[in-house]
Amino acid sequence: MNNNKLKNEIAEYWNQRIHDLEIAKSPVGSREFFEELSEYRFDKLRYLPKIVDFAGFKGKKILEIGCGAGIDLVEFGAGGAIVTGIDLSKTAIDLAKKYFSYLNINADLQVMDGENMSFEDNTFDVVYAHGVLQYTADAKKMIEEAFRVLKPGGIFIGMVYNRKGWLNFMARVFKVSLEHQDAPVLDKYTIEEFRELLSPFKNVKIVPERFPVKSRLHHGLKGILFNTFFVGIFKLIPRPLVKKWGWHLMGFGEK
Ligand SMILES: C[S@@+](CC[C@H](N)C(=O)[O-])C[C@H]1O[C@@H](n2cnc3c(N)ncnc32)[C@H](O)[C@@H]1O
Structure with missing residues:
Protein backbone atom coordinates (compact mmCIF):
# COMPACT_ATOMS: atom_id res chain seq x y z
CA MET A 1 0.00 0.00 0.00
CA ASN A 2 1.16 3.52 -0.73
CA ASN A 3 2.80 4.99 2.39
CA ASN A 4 0.62 8.16 2.50
CA LYS A 5 -2.60 6.18 2.23
CA LEU A 6 -1.44 3.86 4.99
CA LYS A 7 -0.41 6.84 7.15
CA ASN A 8 -3.92 8.32 6.75
CA GLU A 9 -5.42 5.00 7.79
CA ILE A 10 -3.15 4.86 10.85
CA ALA A 11 -4.10 8.45 11.82
CA GLU A 12 -7.79 7.65 11.31
CA TYR A 13 -7.55 4.47 13.40
CA TRP A 14 -5.89 6.28 16.33
CA ASN A 15 -8.29 9.23 16.03
CA GLN A 16 -11.08 6.77 16.81
CA ARG A 17 -9.30 4.97 19.64
CA ILE A 18 -7.64 5.93 22.88
CA HIS A 19 -5.07 3.51 24.24
CA ASP A 20 -6.43 1.74 27.40
CA LEU A 21 -9.79 3.55 27.10
CA GLU A 22 -11.66 0.41 28.16
CA ILE A 23 -10.34 0.77 31.70
CA ALA A 24 -11.56 4.33 32.31
CA LYS A 25 -14.88 4.93 34.08
CA SER A 26 -14.81 8.73 34.17
CA PRO A 27 -15.78 10.91 31.18
CA VAL A 28 -13.12 11.08 28.47
CA GLY A 29 -10.94 14.15 28.98
CA SER A 30 -11.87 14.69 32.65
CA ARG A 31 -9.08 14.96 35.19
CA GLU A 32 -10.18 11.64 36.74
CA PHE A 33 -10.03 10.00 33.33
CA PHE A 34 -6.29 10.71 33.06
CA GLU A 35 -5.72 9.61 36.65
CA GLU A 36 -7.42 6.29 35.87
CA LEU A 37 -5.37 5.77 32.69
CA SER A 38 -2.15 6.57 34.53
CA GLU A 39 -2.96 4.33 37.53
CA TYR A 40 -3.82 1.44 35.21
CA ARG A 41 -0.77 1.93 33.00
CA PHE A 42 1.80 1.94 35.79
CA ASP A 43 0.10 -0.99 37.50
CA LYS A 44 0.13 -3.04 34.28
CA LEU A 45 3.62 -1.85 33.28
CA ARG A 46 5.29 -2.08 36.70
CA TYR A 47 8.64 -2.40 35.04
CA LEU A 48 8.45 0.97 33.30
CA PRO A 49 9.35 3.43 36.10
CA LYS A 50 12.04 0.98 37.23
CA ILE A 51 13.75 0.97 33.86
CA VAL A 52 13.04 4.56 32.76
CA ASP A 53 13.96 7.22 35.29
CA PHE A 54 11.16 9.67 34.40
CA ALA A 55 12.29 12.10 37.09
CA GLY A 56 15.95 11.95 36.10
CA PHE A 57 15.94 14.35 33.11
CA LYS A 58 15.54 17.74 34.76
CA GLY A 59 16.38 20.49 32.25
CA LYS A 60 16.85 17.97 29.41
CA LYS A 61 14.92 18.18 26.15
CA ILE A 62 12.71 15.13 25.67
CA LEU A 63 10.73 14.26 22.57
CA GLU A 64 8.06 11.59 22.75
CA ILE A 65 7.00 10.20 19.37
CA GLY A 66 3.45 8.79 19.47
CA CYS A 67 2.74 10.30 22.90
CA GLY A 68 -0.96 9.35 22.83
CA ALA A 69 -2.82 11.01 25.72
CA GLY A 70 0.52 12.04 27.26
CA ILE A 71 0.51 9.60 30.20
CA ASP A 72 4.28 8.95 30.10
CA LEU A 73 5.25 12.40 28.84
CA VAL A 74 3.63 14.02 31.88
CA GLU A 75 5.97 11.97 34.08
CA PHE A 76 9.03 13.39 32.29
CA GLY A 77 7.51 16.89 32.52
CA ALA A 78 6.71 16.52 36.23
CA GLY A 79 10.38 15.64 36.76
CA GLY A 80 11.45 18.96 35.23
CA ALA A 81 12.29 17.88 31.67
CA ILE A 82 11.49 20.22 28.78
CA VAL A 83 8.95 18.12 26.93
CA THR A 84 7.72 17.86 23.36
CA GLY A 85 5.13 15.32 22.29
CA ILE A 86 3.98 14.46 18.80
CA ASP A 87 1.38 12.05 17.51
CA LEU A 88 -0.29 11.35 14.16
CA SER A 89 -3.64 11.46 15.94
CA LYS A 90 -5.31 14.81 16.65
CA THR A 91 -7.57 13.12 19.24
CA ALA A 92 -4.46 12.03 21.13
CA ILE A 93 -2.82 15.45 21.00
CA ASP A 94 -6.03 17.23 22.11
CA LEU A 95 -6.24 14.87 25.09
CA ALA A 96 -2.56 15.29 25.95
CA LYS A 97 -3.05 19.08 25.94
CA LYS A 98 -5.87 18.71 28.48
CA TYR A 99 -3.82 16.42 30.72
CA PHE A 100 -0.87 18.82 30.77
CA SER A 101 -3.12 21.81 31.45
CA TYR A 102 -4.76 20.04 34.45
CA LEU A 103 -1.31 19.52 35.93
CA ASN A 104 -0.08 22.95 34.92
CA ILE A 105 2.97 21.51 33.17
CA ASN A 106 4.29 23.12 29.98
CA ALA A 107 4.66 21.04 26.84
CA ASP A 108 4.96 21.53 23.12
CA LEU A 109 2.32 19.14 21.74
CA GLN A 110 1.79 18.80 18.01
CA VAL A 111 0.12 16.57 15.43
CA MET A 112 3.15 15.37 13.45
CA ASP A 113 4.41 12.29 11.68
CA GLY A 114 7.32 10.68 13.53
CA GLU A 115 8.68 9.47 10.21
CA ASN A 116 8.95 13.00 8.89
CA MET A 117 9.51 15.52 11.66
CA SER A 118 9.93 19.28 11.31
CA PHE A 119 12.52 19.56 14.12
CA GLU A 120 16.10 20.62 13.39
CA ASP A 121 18.91 18.06 13.49
CA ASN A 122 20.56 17.54 16.92
CA THR A 123 17.70 19.04 18.97
CA PHE A 124 16.82 16.58 21.75
CA ASP A 125 18.64 14.85 24.60
CA VAL A 126 16.19 11.96 24.64
CA VAL A 127 13.76 10.55 22.09
CA TYR A 128 11.17 8.20 23.61
CA ALA A 129 8.71 6.04 21.65
CA HIS A 130 6.86 3.45 23.74
CA GLY A 131 4.58 1.20 21.73
CA VAL A 132 4.81 3.20 18.51
CA LEU A 133 7.38 1.67 16.12
CA GLN A 134 5.17 -1.42 15.77
CA TYR A 135 2.16 0.65 14.70
CA THR A 136 3.80 2.93 12.15
CA ALA A 137 4.11 2.46 8.38
CA ASP A 138 7.92 2.45 8.18
CA ALA A 139 9.68 1.84 11.50
CA LYS A 140 13.13 2.18 9.91
CA LYS A 141 12.26 5.69 8.75
CA MET A 142 11.04 6.60 12.25
CA ILE A 143 14.36 5.39 13.70
CA GLU A 144 16.32 7.43 11.13
CA GLU A 145 14.31 10.50 12.11
CA ALA A 146 14.78 9.83 15.82
CA PHE A 147 18.53 9.56 15.18
CA ARG A 148 18.57 12.81 13.17
CA VAL A 149 16.82 14.93 15.81
CA LEU A 150 18.86 13.53 18.73
CA LYS A 151 21.93 15.47 19.85
CA PRO A 152 25.23 13.57 19.66
CA GLY A 153 25.33 11.52 22.86
CA GLY A 154 21.53 11.66 23.09
CA ILE A 155 19.54 8.58 24.08
CA PHE A 156 16.81 6.73 22.25
CA ILE A 157 14.34 4.69 24.32
CA GLY A 158 11.71 2.59 22.56
CA MET A 159 9.45 -0.40 23.08
CA VAL A 160 8.23 -2.96 20.54
CA TYR A 161 6.37 -6.24 20.98
CA ASN A 162 8.35 -9.48 21.19
CA GLU A 192 17.70 -9.76 16.84
CA GLU A 193 15.30 -7.86 14.54
CA PHE A 194 14.89 -5.05 17.06
CA ARG A 195 18.66 -4.84 17.45
CA GLU A 196 18.95 -4.54 13.67
CA LEU A 197 16.30 -1.77 13.62
CA LEU A 198 18.30 0.14 16.24
CA SER A 199 21.57 -0.30 14.32
CA PRO A 200 22.11 3.45 13.69
CA PHE A 201 22.69 3.77 17.46
CA LYS A 202 25.70 2.68 19.49
CA ASN A 203 25.71 0.86 22.84
CA VAL A 204 22.35 -0.72 22.01
CA LYS A 205 20.75 -2.59 24.89
CA ILE A 206 17.55 -4.63 24.60
CA VAL A 207 15.72 -5.62 27.75
CA PRO A 208 12.69 -7.95 27.58
CA GLU A 209 10.05 -6.86 30.09
CA ARG A 210 6.29 -7.08 30.80
CA PHE A 211 5.51 -10.42 32.36
CA PRO A 212 1.98 -11.61 33.21
CA VAL A 213 0.09 -9.59 35.83
CA LYS A 214 -3.56 -10.11 36.78
CA SER A 215 -5.84 -8.81 34.07
CA ARG A 216 -8.62 -6.36 34.93
CA LEU A 217 -10.07 -6.71 31.46
CA HIS A 218 -10.70 -10.43 31.17
CA HIS A 219 -13.63 -11.81 33.15
CA GLY A 220 -15.46 -15.15 33.37
CA LEU A 221 -13.69 -18.47 33.01
CA LYS A 222 -10.96 -17.05 30.78
CA GLY A 223 -10.19 -14.35 33.37
CA ILE A 224 -10.12 -16.84 36.27
CA LEU A 225 -7.87 -19.27 34.40
CA PHE A 226 -5.52 -16.50 33.34
CA ASN A 227 -5.37 -14.65 36.67
CA THR A 228 -5.20 -17.70 38.91
CA PHE A 229 -3.32 -20.36 37.03
CA PHE A 230 -1.32 -18.66 34.34
CA VAL A 231 -0.13 -15.64 36.33
CA GLY A 232 0.42 -17.79 39.43
CA ILE A 233 2.45 -20.46 37.64
CA PHE A 234 4.45 -17.93 35.63
CA LYS A 235 5.46 -16.18 38.88
CA LEU A 236 6.91 -19.44 40.22
CA ILE A 237 9.35 -19.78 37.33
CA PRO A 238 12.70 -18.10 38.09
CA ARG A 239 12.83 -14.86 36.08
CA PRO A 240 16.17 -15.59 34.33
CA LEU A 241 14.52 -18.66 32.72
CA VAL A 242 11.64 -16.69 31.22
CA LYS A 243 13.38 -13.36 30.65
CA LYS A 244 13.65 -13.72 26.88
CA TRP A 245 9.86 -14.24 26.61
CA GLY A 246 8.98 -10.80 27.99
CA TRP A 247 6.23 -9.27 25.83
CA HIS A 248 7.79 -5.82 25.68
CA LEU A 249 11.26 -5.38 24.24
CA MET A 250 12.67 -2.19 25.70
CA GLY A 251 15.44 -0.84 23.49
CA PHE A 252 18.04 1.74 24.46
CA GLY A 253 20.64 3.28 22.16
CA GLU A 254 22.97 6.26 22.01
CA LYS A 255 23.67 8.62 19.09
C1 LIG B 1 -0.47 2.05 21.16
S1 LIG B 1 -0.52 3.78 21.03
C2 LIG B 1 0.72 4.20 22.24
C3 LIG B 1 0.52 5.57 22.81
C4 LIG B 1 1.50 5.89 23.94
N1 LIG B 1 2.87 5.89 23.48
C5 LIG B 1 1.32 4.90 25.07
O1 LIG B 1 2.21 4.05 25.25
O2 LIG B 1 0.29 4.95 25.74
C6 LIG B 1 0.34 4.12 19.49
C7 LIG B 1 0.41 5.61 19.16
O3 LIG B 1 1.36 5.80 18.09
C8 LIG B 1 0.88 6.82 17.25
N2 LIG B 1 1.57 6.74 15.96
C9 LIG B 1 1.58 5.71 15.09
N3 LIG B 1 2.33 6.02 14.01
C10 LIG B 1 2.82 7.27 14.22
C11 LIG B 1 3.65 8.14 13.46
N4 LIG B 1 4.13 7.80 12.28
N5 LIG B 1 3.95 9.34 13.98
C12 LIG B 1 3.46 9.74 15.18
N6 LIG B 1 2.65 8.96 15.94
C13 LIG B 1 2.33 7.73 15.47
C14 LIG B 1 -0.62 6.55 17.21
O4 LIG B 1 -1.34 7.64 16.73
C15 LIG B 1 -0.91 6.18 18.66
O5 LIG B 1 -1.25 7.31 19.41
Whole structure:
Protein backbone atom coordinates (compact mmCIF):
# COMPACT_ATOMS: atom_id res chain seq x y z
CA MET A 1 0.00 0.00 0.00
CA ASN A 2 1.16 3.52 -0.73
CA ASN A 3 2.80 4.99 2.39
CA ASN A 4 0.62 8.16 2.50
CA LYS A 5 -2.60 6.18 2.23
CA LEU A 6 -1.44 3.86 4.99
CA LYS A 7 -0.41 6.84 7.15
CA ASN A 8 -3.92 8.32 6.75
CA GLU A 9 -5.42 5.00 7.79
CA ILE A 10 -3.15 4.86 10.85
CA ALA A 11 -4.10 8.45 11.82
CA GLU A 12 -7.79 7.65 11.31
CA TYR A 13 -7.55 4.47 13.40
CA TRP A 14 -5.89 6.28 16.33
CA ASN A 15 -8.29 9.23 16.03
CA GLN A 16 -11.08 6.77 16.81
CA ARG A 17 -9.30 4.97 19.64
CA ILE A 18 -7.64 5.93 22.88
CA HIS A 19 -5.07 3.51 24.24
CA ASP A 20 -6.43 1.74 27.40
CA LEU A 21 -9.79 3.55 27.10
CA GLU A 22 -11.66 0.41 28.16
CA ILE A 23 -10.34 0.77 31.70
CA ALA A 24 -11.56 4.33 32.31
CA LYS A 25 -14.88 4.93 34.08
CA SER A 26 -14.81 8.73 34.17
CA PRO A 27 -15.78 10.91 31.18
CA VAL A 28 -13.12 11.08 28.47
CA GLY A 29 -10.94 14.15 28.98
CA SER A 30 -11.87 14.69 32.65
CA ARG A 31 -9.08 14.96 35.19
CA GLU A 32 -10.18 11.64 36.74
CA PHE A 33 -10.03 10.00 33.33
CA PHE A 34 -6.29 10.71 33.06
CA GLU A 35 -5.72 9.61 36.65
CA GLU A 36 -7.42 6.29 35.87
CA LEU A 37 -5.37 5.77 32.69
CA SER A 38 -2.15 6.57 34.53
CA GLU A 39 -2.96 4.33 37.53
CA TYR A 40 -3.82 1.44 35.21
CA ARG A 41 -0.77 1.93 33.00
CA PHE A 42 1.80 1.94 35.79
CA ASP A 43 0.10 -0.99 37.50
CA LYS A 44 0.13 -3.04 34.28
CA LEU A 45 3.62 -1.85 33.28
CA ARG A 46 5.29 -2.08 36.70
CA TYR A 47 8.64 -2.40 35.04
CA LEU A 48 8.45 0.97 33.30
CA PRO A 49 9.35 3.43 36.10
CA LYS A 50 12.04 0.98 37.23
CA ILE A 51 13.75 0.97 33.86
CA VAL A 52 13.04 4.56 32.76
CA ASP A 53 13.96 7.22 35.29
CA PHE A 54 11.16 9.67 34.40
CA ALA A 55 12.29 12.10 37.09
CA GLY A 56 15.95 11.95 36.10
CA PHE A 57 15.94 14.35 33.11
CA LYS A 58 15.54 17.74 34.76
CA GLY A 59 16.38 20.49 32.25
CA LYS A 60 16.85 17.97 29.41
CA LYS A 61 14.92 18.18 26.15
CA ILE A 62 12.71 15.13 25.67
CA LEU A 63 10.73 14.26 22.57
CA GLU A 64 8.06 11.59 22.75
CA ILE A 65 7.00 10.20 19.37
CA GLY A 66 3.45 8.79 19.47
CA CYS A 67 2.74 10.30 22.90
CA GLY A 68 -0.96 9.35 22.83
CA ALA A 69 -2.82 11.01 25.72
CA GLY A 70 0.52 12.04 27.26
CA ILE A 71 0.51 9.60 30.20
CA ASP A 72 4.28 8.95 30.10
CA LEU A 73 5.25 12.40 28.84
CA VAL A 74 3.63 14.02 31.88
CA GLU A 75 5.97 11.97 34.08
CA PHE A 76 9.03 13.39 32.29
CA GLY A 77 7.51 16.89 32.52
CA ALA A 78 6.71 16.52 36.23
CA GLY A 79 10.38 15.64 36.76
CA GLY A 80 11.45 18.96 35.23
CA ALA A 81 12.29 17.88 31.67
CA ILE A 82 11.49 20.22 28.78
CA VAL A 83 8.95 18.12 26.93
CA THR A 84 7.72 17.86 23.36
CA GLY A 85 5.13 15.32 22.29
CA ILE A 86 3.98 14.46 18.80
CA ASP A 87 1.38 12.05 17.51
CA LEU A 88 -0.29 11.35 14.16
CA SER A 89 -3.64 11.46 15.94
CA LYS A 90 -5.31 14.81 16.65
CA THR A 91 -7.57 13.12 19.24
CA ALA A 92 -4.46 12.03 21.13
CA ILE A 93 -2.82 15.45 21.00
CA ASP A 94 -6.03 17.23 22.11
CA LEU A 95 -6.24 14.87 25.09
CA ALA A 96 -2.56 15.29 25.95
CA LYS A 97 -3.05 19.08 25.94
CA LYS A 98 -5.87 18.71 28.48
CA TYR A 99 -3.82 16.42 30.72
CA PHE A 100 -0.87 18.82 30.77
CA SER A 101 -3.12 21.81 31.45
CA TYR A 102 -4.76 20.04 34.45
CA LEU A 103 -1.31 19.52 35.93
CA ASN A 104 -0.08 22.95 34.92
CA ILE A 105 2.97 21.51 33.17
CA ASN A 106 4.29 23.12 29.98
CA ALA A 107 4.66 21.04 26.84
CA ASP A 108 4.96 21.53 23.12
CA LEU A 109 2.32 19.14 21.74
CA GLN A 110 1.79 18.80 18.01
CA VAL A 111 0.12 16.57 15.43
CA MET A 112 3.15 15.37 13.45
CA ASP A 113 4.41 12.29 11.68
CA GLY A 114 7.32 10.68 13.53
CA GLU A 115 8.68 9.47 10.21
CA ASN A 116 8.95 13.00 8.89
CA MET A 117 9.51 15.52 11.66
CA SER A 118 9.93 19.28 11.31
CA PHE A 119 12.52 19.56 14.12
CA GLU A 120 16.10 20.62 13.39
CA ASP A 121 18.91 18.06 13.49
CA ASN A 122 20.56 17.54 16.92
CA THR A 123 17.70 19.04 18.97
CA PHE A 124 16.82 16.58 21.75
CA ASP A 125 18.64 14.85 24.60
CA VAL A 126 16.19 11.96 24.64
CA VAL A 127 13.76 10.55 22.09
CA TYR A 128 11.17 8.20 23.61
CA ALA A 129 8.71 6.04 21.65
CA HIS A 130 6.86 3.45 23.74
CA GLY A 131 4.58 1.20 21.73
CA VAL A 132 4.81 3.20 18.51
CA LEU A 133 7.38 1.67 16.12
CA GLN A 134 5.17 -1.42 15.77
CA TYR A 135 2.16 0.65 14.70
CA THR A 136 3.80 2.93 12.15
CA ALA A 137 4.11 2.46 8.38
CA ASP A 138 7.92 2.45 8.18
CA ALA A 139 9.68 1.84 11.50
CA LYS A 140 13.13 2.18 9.91
CA LYS A 141 12.26 5.69 8.75
CA MET A 142 11.04 6.60 12.25
CA ILE A 143 14.36 5.39 13.70
CA GLU A 144 16.32 7.43 11.13
CA GLU A 145 14.31 10.50 12.11
CA ALA A 146 14.78 9.83 15.82
CA PHE A 147 18.53 9.56 15.18
CA ARG A 148 18.57 12.81 13.17
CA VAL A 149 16.82 14.93 15.81
CA LEU A 150 18.86 13.53 18.73
CA LYS A 151 21.93 15.47 19.85
CA PRO A 152 25.23 13.57 19.66
CA GLY A 153 25.33 11.52 22.86
CA GLY A 154 21.53 11.66 23.09
CA ILE A 155 19.54 8.58 24.08
CA PHE A 156 16.81 6.73 22.25
CA ILE A 157 14.34 4.69 24.32
CA GLY A 158 11.71 2.59 22.56
CA MET A 159 9.45 -0.40 23.08
CA VAL A 160 8.23 -2.96 20.54
CA TYR A 161 6.37 -6.24 20.98
CA ASN A 162 8.35 -9.48 21.19
CA ARG A 163 7.34 -11.94 18.47
CA LYS A 164 8.68 -14.69 20.73
CA GLY A 165 6.99 -13.21 23.82
CA TRP A 166 4.57 -15.08 26.08
CA LEU A 167 1.58 -12.99 24.99
CA ASN A 168 2.11 -13.70 21.31
CA PHE A 169 2.21 -17.39 22.22
CA MET A 170 -1.09 -17.05 24.17
CA ALA A 171 -2.62 -15.15 21.28
CA ARG A 172 -1.82 -17.90 18.83
CA VAL A 173 -2.53 -20.93 20.98
CA PHE A 174 -5.47 -19.73 23.13
CA LYS A 175 -6.81 -17.09 20.72
CA VAL A 176 -6.26 -14.31 23.26
CA SER A 177 -6.59 -11.00 21.44
CA LEU A 178 -3.66 -8.62 21.37
CA GLU A 179 -4.04 -4.90 22.01
CA HIS A 180 -5.09 -3.13 18.83
CA GLN A 181 -4.98 -6.31 16.79
CA ASP A 182 -7.15 -4.56 14.20
CA ALA A 183 -4.75 -1.61 13.73
CA PRO A 184 -3.65 -0.93 10.13
CA VAL A 185 -0.09 -1.87 11.18
CA LEU A 186 0.88 -4.15 14.08
CA ASP A 187 4.40 -5.56 13.80
CA LYS A 188 6.32 -7.77 16.20
CA TYR A 189 10.07 -8.20 16.45
CA THR A 190 12.53 -10.77 17.67
CA ILE A 191 15.35 -9.43 19.84
CA GLU A 192 17.70 -9.76 16.84
CA GLU A 193 15.30 -7.86 14.54
CA PHE A 194 14.89 -5.05 17.06
CA ARG A 195 18.66 -4.84 17.45
CA GLU A 196 18.95 -4.54 13.67
CA LEU A 197 16.30 -1.77 13.62
CA LEU A 198 18.30 0.14 16.24
CA SER A 199 21.57 -0.30 14.32
CA PRO A 200 22.11 3.45 13.69
CA PHE A 201 22.69 3.77 17.46
CA LYS A 202 25.70 2.68 19.49
CA ASN A 203 25.71 0.86 22.84
CA VAL A 204 22.35 -0.72 22.01
CA LYS A 205 20.75 -2.59 24.89
CA ILE A 206 17.55 -4.63 24.60
CA VAL A 207 15.72 -5.62 27.75
CA PRO A 208 12.69 -7.95 27.58
CA GLU A 209 10.05 -6.86 30.09
CA ARG A 210 6.29 -7.08 30.80
CA PHE A 211 5.51 -10.42 32.36
CA PRO A 212 1.98 -11.61 33.21
CA VAL A 213 0.09 -9.59 35.83
CA LYS A 214 -3.56 -10.11 36.78
CA SER A 215 -5.84 -8.81 34.07
CA ARG A 216 -8.62 -6.36 34.93
CA LEU A 217 -10.07 -6.71 31.46
CA HIS A 218 -10.70 -10.43 31.17
CA HIS A 219 -13.63 -11.81 33.15
CA GLY A 220 -15.46 -15.15 33.37
CA LEU A 221 -13.69 -18.47 33.01
CA LYS A 222 -10.96 -17.05 30.78
CA GLY A 223 -10.19 -14.35 33.37
CA ILE A 224 -10.12 -16.84 36.27
CA LEU A 225 -7.87 -19.27 34.40
CA PHE A 226 -5.52 -16.50 33.34
CA ASN A 227 -5.37 -14.65 36.67
CA THR A 228 -5.20 -17.70 38.91
CA PHE A 229 -3.32 -20.36 37.03
CA PHE A 230 -1.32 -18.66 34.34
CA VAL A 231 -0.13 -15.64 36.33
CA GLY A 232 0.42 -17.79 39.43
CA ILE A 233 2.45 -20.46 37.64
CA PHE A 234 4.45 -17.93 35.63
CA LYS A 235 5.46 -16.18 38.88
CA LEU A 236 6.91 -19.44 40.22
CA ILE A 237 9.35 -19.78 37.33
CA PRO A 238 12.70 -18.10 38.09
CA ARG A 239 12.83 -14.86 36.08
CA PRO A 240 16.17 -15.59 34.33
CA LEU A 241 14.52 -18.66 32.72
CA VAL A 242 11.64 -16.69 31.22
CA LYS A 243 13.38 -13.36 30.65
CA LYS A 244 13.65 -13.72 26.88
CA TRP A 245 9.86 -14.24 26.61
CA GLY A 246 8.98 -10.80 27.99
CA TRP A 247 6.23 -9.27 25.83
CA HIS A 248 7.79 -5.82 25.68
CA LEU A 249 11.26 -5.38 24.24
CA MET A 250 12.67 -2.19 25.70
CA GLY A 251 15.44 -0.84 23.49
CA PHE A 252 18.04 1.74 24.46
CA GLY A 253 20.64 3.28 22.16
CA GLU A 254 22.97 6.26 22.01
CA LYS A 255 23.67 8.62 19.09
C1 LIG B 1 -0.47 2.05 21.16
S1 LIG B 1 -0.52 3.78 21.03
C2 LIG B 1 0.72 4.20 22.24
C3 LIG B 1 0.52 5.57 22.81
C4 LIG B 1 1.50 5.89 23.94
N1 LIG B 1 2.87 5.89 23.48
C5 LIG B 1 1.32 4.90 25.07
O1 LIG B 1 2.21 4.05 25.25
O2 LIG B 1 0.29 4.95 25.74
C6 LIG B 1 0.34 4.12 19.49
C7 LIG B 1 0.41 5.61 19.16
O3 LIG B 1 1.36 5.80 18.09
C8 LIG B 1 0.88 6.82 17.25
N2 LIG B 1 1.57 6.74 15.96
C9 LIG B 1 1.58 5.71 15.09
N3 LIG B 1 2.33 6.02 14.01
C10 LIG B 1 2.82 7.27 14.22
C11 LIG B 1 3.65 8.14 13.46
N4 LIG B 1 4.13 7.80 12.28
N5 LIG B 1 3.95 9.34 13.98
C12 LIG B 1 3.46 9.74 15.18
N6 LIG B 1 2.65 8.96 15.94
C13 LIG B 1 2.33 7.73 15.47
C14 LIG B 1 -0.62 6.55 17.21
O4 LIG B 1 -1.34 7.64 16.73
C15 LIG B 1 -0.91 6.18 18.66
O5 LIG B 1 -1.25 7.31 19.41
